[in-house]
Amino acid sequence: MENVINLNQNAINENAQIVSEAFKNFKARYNLQAKVKKSATKNVLPLNSVENGCQHLLNRVKDIRENAQSNEEFENTNLISFEDGVYTTSLYLGKAVIRLNDEQLIGEFDNSEDAISMIEDYVALVKSGEQDFVESMRKAIARIATYKITDRSVKGHR
Secondary structure, eight states: OHHHHHHHHHHHHHHHHHHHHHHHHHHHHHHHHHHHHHHHHTTOOOSOSHHHHHHHHHHHHHHHHHHHHSSSOOOOOSSEEEETTEEEEEOEETTEEOEETTEEOEEEESSHHHHHHHHHHHHHHHHTTOHHHHHHHHHHHHHHTTSOGGGSOOOOOO
């Protein structure tokens, strides 16, 4: 009987050791991922200037263009979505709506390139100093500054 108890205790100890090692490995892996995540956020483009806002939109355009040219299904974003054969472009900076004269501009197109061009044309007008367009970017930047960091939807560019 004593041998059976010792065998059971040994099995319990072995199982506890296995669980303990698995937990340590999980924790070490999680901590490593947290460090990688923290270092990646250091390269995030802050949306605190017109120049950064323009660069953010151009970075997103590059990603969207790569997605549209891939063989995979088009991935909807808050800037461009594809549904029922129509590409819809909405102007957003992070999660802040970009409004021109208090109206969000939304375009519908037959192809992804025309939808992407709308964003590029907007950026070109901001960069050229067109006052209404520059002001729309400034207002979006001011609005996004009031959001919690987790609601700003800003990623480092690949």
